[in-house]
Amino acid sequence: MSTSPAERQRATxxxxxxxxxxxxxxLTFVTGVVDAVGYLGLDKVFTGNMTGNIVILAMxxxxxxxxxxxxxxxxxxSFAGGALLIGTILRGxxxxxxxxxxxxxxxxSQCGAPDDDGVQDGR
Known part of the structure; x- marks a missing residue:
């Protein structure tokens, strides 16, 4: 069974x-990992999205x-403050x-990245 050149080009x-x-x-997998680590390690706070935080807050x-x-x-x-700040900066x-x-x-991204010593200091 032979294929035409157009079919081969489409396939490659x-x-x-x-x-x-x-x-x-x-990316979905990574955000799931971030949420799980944050939730388990940061006193039941979701770090990847706000939906879980609202549910936990309400409960x-x-x-x-x-x-x-x-x-x-x-x-x-913090989420609302960040959204307000960035929204103001990007207005227009x-x-x-x-x-x-x-x-x-x-x-x-630099604010949350660890330094050379591995400590995340938020500078």
């Missing part, structure tokens, strides 16, 4: 959709299962990704 061409799917699955406020309130509340206010930018977004993402 880079499939952007499939690559994006695998990258999204990898803690009604006194369910001795869940914390301070940690999820602090996470909520066009839609889509811009250079300012890249710079802000880089700066925020």
């Amino acid at each position: 061409r880079w499939d952007v959709g499939r690559t994006q799917l695998w990258l999204m699955m990898a 803690g406020l009604v006194g369910s299962a001795d869940l914390p309130v301070f940690g999820p509340l602090l996470a909520l206010f 930018q066009g839609s889509g990704w811009c250079r300012r977004s890249t710079v802000l993402l880089g700066r925020v």
Whole structure:
């Protein structure tokens, strides 16, 4: 069974959709790991998203299962403060990704990265 040159080219061409799917699955896995580590290691606070923090906060406020309130509340206010700050900085930018977004993402990433001594100091 022979294949035409066009079919061979299609078969060897880079499939952007499939690559994006695998990258999204990898990112989803990583955020799951981050959430699990944060939840288990940081007194039941989700570090990857806010939905879990809101659920834990609500359950803690009604006194369910001795869940914390301070940690999820602090996470909520920090999330809202960060969103407000970045939203203010990016106000007036066009839609889509811009250079300012890249710079802000880089700066925020540096704030949480460990130093050479392995200590995460937030500078």
